[in-house]
Amino acid sequence: MPAVDAPIADSDEVYRLIKVADCKAENGKWMFQSLAFSNATPLEDAERDDEMSVVLEDTLAALERAPEDLPTEGPFPGGPHGWGVARLSVGFVRKENSKQEVLRSPNDEEPAHGDVRGNKPPACRKRLKKHATWVIEPQATPE
Amino acid sequence: MSGARTATAGEASTFDWSLDQAESGEPWIISLKRRGDATSAWAEPVVKRLRELARLTDGLPLYIEDVGDALDFLARVMAEDTCIPWIGKLSSGGVQLAWKHADVEVEAVFDRMRGEHELLVTVGENEWDAPADKGDSLFFTVIDRLSNSYIAHTSEAVACG
Numbered sequence: 152m153p154a155v156d157a158p159i160a161d162s163d164e165v166y167r168l169i170k171v172a173d174c175k176a177e178n179g180k181w182m183f184q185s186l187a188f189s190n191a192t193p194l195e196d197a198e199r200d201d202e203m204s205v206v207l208e209d210t211l212a213a214l215e216r217a218p219e220d221l222p223t224e225g226p227f228p229g230g231p232h233g234w235g236v237a238r239l240s241v242g243f244v245r246k247e248n249s250k251q252e253v254l255r256s257p258n259d260e261e262p263a264h265g266d267v268r269g270n271k272p273p274a275c276r277k278r279l280k281k282h283a284t285w286v287i288e289p290q291a292t293p294e
Numbered sequence: 295m296s297g298a299r300t301a302t303a304g305e306a307s308t309f310d311w312s313l314d315q316a317e318s319g320e321p322w323i324i325s326l327k328r329r330g331d332a333t334s335a336w337a338e339p340v341v342k343r344l345r346e347l348a349r350l351t352d353g354l355p356l357y358i359e360d361v362g363d364a365l366d367f368l369a370r371v372m373a374e375d376t377c378i379p380w381i382g383k384l385s386s387g388g389v390q391l392a393w394k395h396a397d398v399e400v401e402a403v404f405d406r407m408r409g410e411h412e413l414l415v416t417v418g419e420n421e422w423d424a425p426a427d428k429g430d431s432l433f434f435t436v437i438d439r440l441s442n443s444y445i446a447h448t449s450e451a452v453a454c455g
Contacts, residue, residue, distance in 0.1 A: 272410065
């Protein structure tokens with residue numbers, strides 16, 4: 152498994168878990184919206200407000216886990232059917248959004264956890280949305 | 295927080311809304327009250343969606359002031375024939391509105407916690423932005439292409455919100 156300070160290649164991908172509330176149902180499919188690529192809002196003063204959680208491809212592969220299985224490896228609120236996984240390339244995140252860093256931040260729940268650090272104003276989130284593609288859509292049926 | 299807000303969306307679509315802190319259950323309630331003329335067609339589905347978002351338990355609760363800002367914006371810019379936007383809740387409790395049809399995309403963000411009040415309009419590869427409270431004229435540049443009658447006459451006749 153990559154060390155916490157190991158470099159992350161531009162050619163790698165990061166995976167973002169996306170809930171159905173952040174998706175629009177269109178023609179029977181889920182379309183993620185740009186707010187799905189927002190930074191987390193800190194619940195405590197000590198937490199940063201400029202990080203978006205992701206899962207790192209290289210660590211996930213080293214653990215012999217597949218990104219499409221991430222929703223079922225929860226627990227996530229509402230259950231696995233309400234969550235999909237989108238992919239972003241590390242190179243795009245760094246170059247197209249020049250103030251973003253991709254960091255390893257393993258924790259007890261997810262050893263492949265990472266963060267995309269940097270402010271993400273609406274235009275940045277929109278670019279991330281445009282670039283991202285589904286690995287697996289939420290399995291919940293769109294109304 | 296408790297209080298009442300009123301907005302007027304054109305001569306034929308005057309309506310009131312109030313945002314009230316509930317005693318229990320939903321953190322607050324939006325209620326629409328007819329006043330004179332008919333309530334705008336968009337108001338009821340928008341309020342229904344906002345109520346759904348108010349019940350979400352992830353992130354911070356929907357922020358009542360951001361809801362008010364979003365409703366104020368809609369009341370200013372929506373015409374009777376404008377399609378209803380998709381509405382989402384930011385993790386900060388803010389509100390995002392989004393329209394998309396063919397190569398036209400519009401996003402409006404109301405997020406006091408992060409200091410974001412922004413309107414983004416994209417047509418093909420061209421992008422414009424403006425503060426949401428000063429973005430009405432920018433929205434009006436594409437409003438015809440977000441009308442239900444326009445969408446019904448194009449090959450991509452899908453709901454745009």
